[in-house]
Amino acid sequence: MTPPPFLVLDGLSKRFGGHTVLDGVALAVGRGEVLALLGPSGSGKTTLLRLLAGFETPDAGRILVDGERLDPLPPARRNVGMVFQHYALFPHLSVGENVAFGLRLPRAEAAARVAAALASVDLPGFEDRRVGEISGGQQQRVALARALAPEPRLLLLDEPLSNLDPSLRERTRRELRRALARVGITTVLVTHEQEEAFHLGDRVAVLGGGRLHQVGTPEELYERPATRFVAGFVGRASVLPGTFAGAERVRIEAGEGEVFWVGEETAEGLAPGEAVELLVRPESLELRPARGPDALSGRVVERRYAGQGTYYTVALANGWEVEVLSGPHAAAAGETVHVGPRADASLPRIFRREAA
């Protein structure tokens, strides 16, 4: 069950010059929910965040928080906290002064609030430190404390972990997730890393080319991607062109006669004979010892060991490549193999083929 919407984006569009960066994005976020905006660079996710913060004004559409219009307000009057990608801590102010900046309270009260905010990010007593003398991870937490101290209605995080060493990233991510859960604030965060989005977001919104492709839980996105873009961007998948044969069946012609695979339809009203694409996860395929009626033959061109499994890239007779997840000793590079769908795995997704 989704909670009643607290933040509503209603048909947001933004153009820079002649270039459309956001195209009619509509989205609802529940109170206390953490929404991750996931997309490649240039997808418009940062622009969306800047529209929420008020640093850009939309060309069309509305932003509502708790039923109130947010978009006509200047940034300073939105009561929206933001953690910037490079933190944007004021270099000439101490840690305490940074956190106190957004508080318009009597001195003693402000000091108490600053102390509490710093304690909540595990930096008690850091008030008098200079911004330049604390580590990157600590700066990130100060930025979070500064954004949260004025008790904003909404928290925005712009690539919150991208500025950290990979070794620090996972730990900071866990800490961030716990802090967000503890505060219970409605949060929108932007990231281009799927793992980060899946871990931090209650739901994930996938943006591509300025359009919102799908919003859902990580499971939904992975198991039932709504568009070919989502299927390709979230998780690994191979693309097999084919022809729709009706009744969820796709005919694949990989150079050695017809093979029919069963998939799950995503587009309405596919007609038999229509050009489609089949998106298949590596774990939905298996390597078979012998050629069967539903197997494609090919040669292993690459074998990539990844701990819990091994990925085999198989080149089919006509040159297409598919990726298969299997055991570490399933095949050797150069070996001829046969690839077929696993019976116990989720079905490949069928998308209507877009004209190139």
Next chain:
Amino acid sequence: MTRRRALTLAAAALAVLLAWLVGWPLLVTFGEALGGPGGWTLAHLRAFAARPDEWLALWRSLWTSAASVALAAAVGVPLGFAFERADFPGRRFLGAAAALPVALPPLVGVIAFLFLFGESGFATRAVQAALGLAAPPWRLAGPGAILLVHTYSFYVFFYLFTRAALARMDGSLLEAAASLGAGRLRTLWHVTLPLLRPALSTAALLTFMTALASFSAPYLFGGSFRVMTTQIVASKLNGDDALAQVETVTLAALALLGLAAMRRADRRAERVTGTRGVPPRRRRLAGPARWAVGGLAVLAAAFLLLPHAVLVLLSFVPPFTWTAEPFPPVLDLGNWRTLFSSAERLRPIANSLWMATAATAAALALGLAAALVARRRGGRLATLLEGLLAVPWALPGTVFAVALAVAMSVNAPWQGRFLLIGTPLILPLAYLVRGLPLTGRAALAGLRQLDPALEEAAASLGAGTFRRLRRITLPLLRPAVAAGAALAFVTALGDFVTSIVLYTFETRPIAIEILSGLRLQELGLAAAYGVLLMAASAGAFALRGEGREL
């Protein structure tokens, strides 16, 4: 939308004000150069073109400037390499000392040279005594003397630009060259120097334009060897206003050509020096090389500091006590006592102080406002504002002095002209115009370095426009702007080139008093005034250094 309109209004108002200050006097001068009693005429231009000594002055200006560039590069580039690429004892201190002349008022440098290498200067006497000569071994006059002073004053441009470019250079490029088998010379020739080219061409243009504008050295050492700046002042003081106007317009046109070239070079430099990576490593010199380079650097630094030292020493020499001896026989505090006990002697100091303070305060306010508005507004108005801030920086002081003298010599308020000549307002106005580029460009540079996310962060924390300005932007701009203001203040305090055209006896500044000290043979007093200016410059330079760290 209303915010944008307010910004546009502010930008337009500032542009009008700056255009009146910076552009209008030049346009009026240009108009008068082409004007006569019967309307437009080319008579003045023709008269100018018909006089061979005008062409000679123009030619001398050009060739001395070009020679100054070559000499300054010959000293500054190797010095920059030595201090940036090698490590030897005393590198840090000497490296800072080598940059000293950058903030020294030109007149002070010139008189220091006079006291050192002039007819009765220290070095001259020492050589004369050592060789037992009856007459001084050389005369500090003519183009040679001018070039000597120019080299001393302008090598700093090459030195600083070379060091900065070397420090910025990606060290992995040098490592890549080495790994590809290039020796040290090949790397220098094919990697380092091509990468330095933008910085060096900027330094060259800067030197050329500063040499073109140079007045103090040609005025004191040139004698009959006239260059454009001294030619203009001579015409002006002879009362030949029409000729002075044409000369001024000619020099201004030359300088504006230089400015255009400079902007192109700047843009090219920005494109090239965008790389980052490993900082280049400094070579630790060992054994004899360490001592040789160290010794040479110490010698060079001593030579650079010598004029300063001589100035200080001379300020303790009582008048008319030093005649034939190689070293002054008497040293006391007499000059300093005279300077601080007589109201008439203090007068130029008080004049320079108040005029420089008022001009700097106004230049600071205007430059900061124009930079802030330009940066926020963007678009063509911003380009116009930035251009107006840069113009006085490119134009020789002599040009502005004459232009102000022409434009502000009649009372015609509806034409934007006021009778300010002969009033105490004209000099501060001239100083203000000359200070604008220093404060304005410093503010622009500071704003460019400011991360826009900082202001956005403040806005998202609820701070309105003025609170953001007061708490975030201005405090972060302070080091850069303070450095610019300090330079503007020192330039105004030691100004000679505009003062000599515009001063009145009542408002005579320090530089004019130094000149009259030289004329009246009160060398000690002149030196004492010079020491004061030198101290002020050193203070400003220290501030400038702080600003650069930001």
